[in-house]
Amino acid sequence: MKKILLVEDEPDLLEIFGHMLSDYEVIKASDGNEAIELFKEHKPDIVLMDVELPGIDGVEATRRILEYNPAAKVIAITAFASRRGKEMLEAGAVEVLKKPFRMHELLETIKKYL
Template sequence: MKILIVDDDMTVRELLRVILKDYTTFEADDGEKAVRMYQELKPDIVLMDLFMPKMDGIEATRKILEIDPEAVVIGVTAFHSNKGDELMKAGAKEIISKPFTRKWIVEAISRYAKV
């Protein structure tokens, strides 16, 4: 399974990469790169931050779902309480709040993993 990690914080990307070491992971540090990488790689799941330079997670989620309406985008953000609804309206399947636990990430991935 391929997972695209999208976050402008290198530490968060590294942590997610370690948690997801059993999967093939790719990383983008802004929404524009995420959309380009989605088109090229067609990952099974996208873990999407909310606030990033160039293009935020809301717009990137919309664009990814325009490319592929079946895309699975999971929001991973510290701003769940005030912006999470916007990410859900853009098409995210669910939101995981930062700080997150390994368990939350693994459980979310397993919910959407294609068998």
């Protein structure tokens, strides 16, 4: 089973996205520091990274994950795509998915990178 690291600081969204990803093994993180540690520990196939996070934001967490593993695939998930999407792509994210998104959009995007 493919592993996805889901990084989201809103507990309700973490739960909803977790249900959307029920066909995968989902590892959940609620901040950038936790995301980096869980990435190193679990070596997921894909990272779904929120941008606005407490502590280390998604941009910095993405940079650090890619320093650790340059082959990592990080998909940004953000309501701030117009403002922060470019930063995420410059940090190394493969794509930016704008919130709110539909379940099929999320699953199609993930399948593209697996």
